[in-house]
Amino acid sequence: xxxxxxxxxxxxxxxxxxxxxxxxxxxxxxxxxxxxxxxxxxxxxxxxxxxxxxxxxxxxxxxxxxxxxxxxxxxxxxxxxxxxxxxxxxxxxxxxxxxxxxxxxxxxxxxxxxxxxxxxxxxxxxxxxxxxxxxxxxxxxxxxxxxxxxxxxxxxxxxxxxxxxxxxxxxxxxxxxxxxxxxxxxxxxxxxxxxxxxxxxxxxxxxxxxxxxxxxxxxxxxxxxxxxxxxxxxxxxxxxxxxxxxxxxxxxxxxxxxxxxxxxxxxxxxxxxxxxxxxxxxxxxxxxxxxxxxxxxxxxxxxxxxxxxxxxxxxxxxxxxxxxxxxxxxxxxxxxxxxxxxxxxxxxxxxxxxxxxx
Amino acid sequence: xxxxxxxxxxxxxxxxxxxxxxxxxxxxxxxxxxxxxxxxxxxxxxxxxxxxxxxxxxxxxxxxxxxxxxxxxxxxxxxxxxxxxxxxxxxxxxxxxxxxxxxxxxxxxxxxxxxxxxxxxxxxxxxxxxxxxxxxxxxxxxxxxxxxxxxxxxxxxxxxxxxxxxxxxxxx
Numbered sequence: 325x326x327x328x329x330x331x332x333x334x335x336x337x338x339x340x341x342x343x344x345x346x347x348x349x350x351x352x353x354x355x356x357x358x359x360x361x362x363x364x365x366x367x368x369x370x371x372x373x374x375x376x377x378x379x380x381x382x383x384x385x386x387x388x389x390x391x392x393x394x395x396x397x398x399x400x401x402x403x404x405x406x407x408x409x410x411x412x413x414x415x416x417x418x419x420x421x422x423x424x425x426x427x428x429x430x431x432x433x434x435x436x437x438x439x440x441x442x443x444x445x446x447x448x449x450x451x452x453x454x455x456x457x458x459x460x461x462x463x464x465x466x467x468x469x470x471x472x473x474x475x476x477x478x479x480x481x482x483x484x485x486x487x488x489x490x491x492x493x494x495x496x497x498x499x500x501x502x503x504x505x506x507x508x509x510x511x512x513x514x515x516x517x518x519x520x521x522x523x524x525x526x527x528x529x530x531x532x533x534x535x536x537x538x539x540x541x542x543x544x545x546x547x548x549x550x551x552x553x554x555x556x557x558x559x560x561x562x563x564x565x566x567x568x569x570x571x572x573x574x575x576x577x578x579x580x581x582x583x584x585x586x587x588x589x590x591x592x593x594x595x596x597x598x599x600x601x602x603x604x605x606x607x608x609x610x611x612x613x614x615x616x617x618x619x620x621x622x623x624x625x626x627x628x629x630x631x632x633x634x635x636x637x638x639x640x641x642x643x644x645x646x647x648x649x650x651x652x653x654x655x656x657x658x659x660x661x662x663x664x665x666x667x668x669x670x671x672x673x674x675x676x677x678x679x680x681x682x
Numbered sequence: 683x684x685x686x687x688x689x690x691x692x693x694x695x696x697x698x699x700x701x702x703x704x705x706x707x708x709x710x711x712x713x714x715x716x717x718x719x720x721x722x723x724x725x726x727x728x729x730x731x732x733x734x735x736x737x738x739x740x741x742x743x744x745x746x747x748x749x750x751x752x753x754x755x756x757x758x759x760x761x762x763x764x765x766x767x768x769x770x771x772x773x774x775x776x777x778x779x780x781x782x783x784x785x786x787x788x789x790x791x792x793x794x795x796x797x798x799x800x801x802x803x804x805x806x807x808x809x810x811x812x813x814x815x816x817x818x819x820x821x822x823x824x825x826x827x828x829x830x831x832x833x834x835x836x837x838x839x840x841x842x843x844x845x846x847x848x849x850x851x852x853x854x
């Protein structure tokens with residue numbers, strides 16, 4: 325299997341060969357930042373197009389089909405349009421906080437995005453507390469949303485922000501606990517080691533019953549964490565116009581939009597990484613010929629393929645289920661998901677301690 | 683491995699952020715801005731931990747302070763306060779006492795910083811601290827391990843939660 329660290333090591337050697345180490349490090353940091361931002365934007369464009377196509381399919385429509393073949397560059401055109409739009413300043417607001425809020429959201433999302441292992445050796449941040457750092461980074465976004473709702477000087481925005489804050493804080497517990505269940509199975513927090521640990525068998529099969537439960541809980545909580553339907557109360561358009569980003573215009577609105585879609589991808593990517601083996605090909609113990617054949621498919625394709633399936637499932641949720649009420653939402657988390665999660669955690673601990681996994 | 687100059691620049695940058703935003707957090711008259719500045723201070727502090735290659739503490743700082751406590755602050759501000767700038771005059775006696783306490787504190791800190799003899803660094807900060815070591819130290823019951831304080835803290839938090847529930851339910 326191709327290891328992408330060969331490429332990065334080659335670039336590193338090339339730069340260090342023609343300049344001092346300090347300059348090489350600075351240039352590498354800038355390059356990585358640019359690549360990260362570029363990939364982030366491209367992912368957002370692809371995901372928005374995918375969302376529109378999936379939505380159209382569920383509603384028996386065609387979706388965008390005028391710009392480019394099969395509507396393929398529709399979102400690029402949309403991006404150019406939104407970049408040229410005016411950013412309208414609102415009176416009687418705290419300008420500093422109002423303008424800061426979208427950036428907080430995007431920074432949290434970018435930090436979490438940087439941790440994703442896209443392929444063998446293709447990962448930017450690989451701390452030994454990787455998955456923990458990811459949860460921490462994504463919690464920054466909540467602050468941005470609360471700030472947006474407050475500084476918009478609009479009661480609908482404020483209600484949306486409060487809903488969003490309550491929802492994200494609640495569901496973060498479930499996300500953390502279901503991840504913790506899988507961390508018990510893997511024995512490490514480092515994302516690259518978690519993926520390596522699934523060389524024999526993906527964790528969802530290795531941990532059988534508790535892993536499946538954790539997977540379902542994670543998907544529900546992950547969908548709620550990204551404020552997507554059926555949990556899209558913070559921006560429930562029939563009640564709150566657009567929730568916390570009602571007052572934002574131009575690219576400031578675009579930031580929320582982009583961050584929402586990439587957050588959805590991040591949730592799907594974490595599901596892929598900790599349950600479905602990340603970039604690891606499908607390996608079944610005992611079938612060496614099959615395992616060897618699977619290794620010929622590049623790791624990036626494995627990762628993006630599995631993530632695409634997860635993204636599709638999350639979109640499927642959105643266009644199938646009706647929206648929950650706020651009390652139902654909070655009840656679901658605190659009365660059902662949290663107890664299930666805690667019991668599941670104990671179950672996983674027993675199974676790992678007794679060695680009853682595959 | 684890395685250039686000392688870069689390390690100094692990064693450290694100076696983080697220290698400057700901490701110093702500037704700390705002052706701004708206590709001098710701002712708008713309460714939500716003060717919370718935001720405090721958040722920047724906490725970000726920079728977690729940056730310092732990452733700078734020391736102690737990524738666990740850095741992530742904890744981000745999650746607990748930036749993601750938890752500041753959100754809690756903002757929530758309670760949103761629920762209770764209107765964003766009127768506080769115009770309450772600060773009594774001059776109070777102001778003088780505060781200044782006295784501040785300068786006393788600064789003097790004490792400077793005295794301690796200048797007279798203290800710093801021990802040689804005992805930990806190698808060039809590698810990340812292994813998560814397994816942190817876990818065993820935190821949850822182990824042997825000498826030099828911290829399971830008892832850890833559990834006592836959890837009892838304290840539980841007591842706080844019960845107290846909060848009691849206060850919230852009093853009306854009914």
